[in-house]
Amino acid sequence: MNTVQHPDSDVPMNLEECIEHTNTAKYLSTHAYSKMVPSFKFIIENLIRIINDHDHRIGNQRALEFGDGPCLLTSFILAKKVQSIRFADRSLENLAAVRNWINQKPDAHDWSDLFDRAIHEYHTQTGDTSAKRSLWENRLREAIVNGGLLQFNVRAHDCPVLNGELNYYDIVSSSMCLERVCSTHLIYKQTIKQFYALLKENGFIILMHELNQSFYVENEHRHPILPLNRTVVIEALTDAGFEDIHDETQDQDVDNVADGNVIMIVTAFKPQQSS
Numbered sequence: 001m002n003t004v005q006h007p008d009s010d011v012p013m014n015l016e017e018c019i020e021h022t023n024t025a026k027y028l029s030t031h032a033y034s035k036m037v038p039s040f041k042f043i044i045e046n047l048i049r050i051i052n053d054h055d056h057r058i059g060n061q062r063a064l065e066f067g068d069g070p071c072l073l074t075s076f077i078l079a080k081k082v083q084s085i086r087f088a089d090r091s092l093e094n095l096a097a098v099r100n101w102i103n104q105k106p107d108a109h110d111w112s113d114l115f116d117r118a119i120h121e122y123h124t125q126t127g128d129t130s131a132k133r134s135l136w137e138n139r140l141r142e143a144i145v146n147g148g149l150l151q152f153n154v155r156a157h158d159c160p161v162l163n164g165e166l167n168y169y170d171i172v173s174s175s176m177c178l179e180r181v182c183s184t185h186l187i188y189k190q191t192i193k194q195f196y197a198l199l200k201e202n203g204f205i206i207l208m209h210e211l212n213q214s215f216y217v218e219n220e221h222r223h224p225i226l227p228l229n230r231t232v233v234i235e236a237l238t239d240a241g242f243e244d245i246h247d248e249t250q251d252q253d254v255d256n257v258a259d260g261n262v263i264m265i266v267t268a269f270k271p272q273q274s275s
């Protein structure tokens with residue numbers, strides 16, 4: 001049986017128990033953004049800019065979304081570019097929510113407001129008003145069907161995602177996940193090295209973090225978070241071998257649910273000629 005460390009203690013708990021901690025509906029209603037919070041504006045503007053700026057350099061075959069359930073915003077923007085998105089998360093409930101959306105089930109989460117905002121930003125930045133939500137959504141559905149939904153536990157021995165085929169992805173993206181699943185900076189840095197190995201030459205990494213965060217509250221449990229800062233993140237990317245590292249940050253308010261006071265988006269390329 002796969003085991004993981006309980007976030008509040010050193011006692012391993014089994015994967016099924018861990019999944020019970022997920023509350024997808026609550027996450028979607030409170031975090032998946034019925035209103036435009038400042039961090040969302042920041043994320044959308046930057047992701048659209050990133051994809052546009054690097055349109056000719058980033059490959060268009062395969063992306064990995066690492067720990068992204070049940071959120072579809074990043075995948076939606078990546079689907080403008082790539083044909084296949086492997087959508088991996090620990091929680092079966094999160095993955096079921098994504099599958100419901102792909103299958104257009106009546107109870108699927110409605111992402112249209114956020115997707116419209118992404119399309120509006122795309123129009124603003126490019127002047128191209130031909131992008132229609134229905135077509136873009138179809139691309140996203142196709143891309144996730146091509147890449148597959150994958151349940152995994154990053155802390156399990158021989159994690160199938162981190163130990164996947166080398167030099168495989170054009171893009172690896174992970175948002176607000178590593179600070180929850182890596183218990184030390186050393187493990188964080190090792191994980192970034194594993195991302196590096198999964199990328200093709202000239203592959204592109206996109207990381208989003210809340211910086212200086214020490215806890216979050218979910219289902220009335222207070223969970224510790226690995227506090228990350230800009231130096232640790234840039235160092236991890238540099239040590240792994242990435243180049244052309246670029247980051248954007250924005251201050252954000254802390255509250256009693258989470259105390260990360262800065263949101264960071266950082267991107268980098270795996271060099272063309274890796275040694």
Ligand SMILES: C[S@@+](CC[C@H](N)C(=O)[O-])C[C@H]1O[C@@H](n2cnc3c(N)ncnc32)[C@H](O)[C@@H]1O
Pocket residue numbers: 004022031067068069070071089090091094152153154155174175176177180181
């Ligand atoms: C804060 S959510 C971030 C979701 C999304 N990426 C976003 O930016 O809103 C953290 C994600 O990490 C995933 N996760 C937590 N522990 C994990 C583990 N041990 N292995 C894989 N994924 C895990 C959760 O299921 C969840 O989807």
